[in-house]
Amino acid sequence: MDVNVTDLLVRIDRLESRHVMRDLVTDYCRGFDQRNFDRFLNIWWDDCVWNIGPPFGVFAGHAGINTAVKDVLWPVWRETHHLTSNLHVTFEGVDDARGECDVDCMGALTDNTVQMISATYRDHFVRRHGTWKIQRRDVVIHYFNPIPGAQMTAPQG
Amino acid sequence: MDVNVTDLLVRIDRLESRHVMRDLVTDYCRGFDQRNFDRFLNIWWDDCVWNIGPPFGVFAGHAGINTAVKDVLWPVWRETHHLTSNLHVTFEGVDDARGECDVDCMGALTDNTVQMISATYRDHFVRRHGTWKIQRRDVVIHYFNPIPGAQMTAPQG
């Protein structure tokens, strides 16, 4: 059988890259929810744009990520739980891809009200010097509402 | 090392096919939720069967998909948010595979009541002329109930 090895390596590279992008999407959730800022920051290129949309706004670069997370978002929440689904990746080049996924986020505000949030993330993944990171994420929030009367507490030992 | 190249290509093809099936499952959600009928229709072979089960019934072919979506389902909802999980693919041939996944769907009816739905999708994926599509989807709805008192609204800018 005649096999084009270069083509084969590109195909395997793309399969591996898909898992790396999946991990970037996951580390956004984990870094944010576990309040692990280093893990969160590590998914973003330093010239990144994080467009969270209303009512939060647009944040640019690592300084913007720092402000958004530490000054705007974390102070609002007592805890959050982001679960992502439906990740769809489209390659636009060897080192360039678009992602779209949905998130279900459950959380408790500092006043203990339980909130349910649904959003879609649209990502621009870029690979530089062999490493994939997010260059831009646009967020569309579909809803952000309380679950009336609900509490959010862990079982006790 | 002695490598069977034909076997290797089959393995890589299967890995790629898994992502294509994952995208079909995603496009069902996206097409339906974004009311993009072309994207929704494109996942189905024209001899497809969509067995939604009670109380909706069975729909066949592209004409059936059209009826189910435009005349039966979309008119009931003001908005929907389908998130799929646990996709399990079993190959039955080079061009033939079975999928099983679970969906959490949150939505608001036209009367604004917020509904939570859980279901399992069982799919028959078939590849024809190099393209994978869904030939049959059987839906089992586990529950379909309101969240008492809940609203579904997006944040304002």
Next chain:
Amino acid sequence: MDVNVTDLLVRIDRLESRHVMRDLVTDYCRGFDQRNFDRFLNIWWDDCVWNIGPPFGVFAGHAGINTAVKDVLWPVWRETHHLTSNLHVTFEGVDDARGECDVDCMGALTDNTVQMISATYRDHFVRRHGTWKIQRRDVVIHYFNPIPGAQMTAPQG
């Protein structure tokens, strides 16, 4: 092009192994939710540890799995629906990997109260004689609370 075939086979094996681990995580959900004990048991090595944490405890070996599922967990629930997300796999060797994923579980207790649960699973996947299974799963439950006033019922035909 100079290709290291051994390296290539390792890369393809890892890609395939990722899907096998994804299936193990899924079979935990399916086996438990569908009350298919064989499917559930089959994901665990016989020297496994399932550390569910408070208030459930630690269970060891296939006998422990049997006790946890049949004597402790299933009797509490009328129905459950586990959806996993954010699976992150890290290889520690050819036959050794760590997984981390999140679960959203909706369920109804035997008294019909509807519960929402969020947890993180941390897994140790081990491959023996060519088969991947879970050697250890540590569970951290983030919350476990009722949705006030909610019911969980399937549509009638």
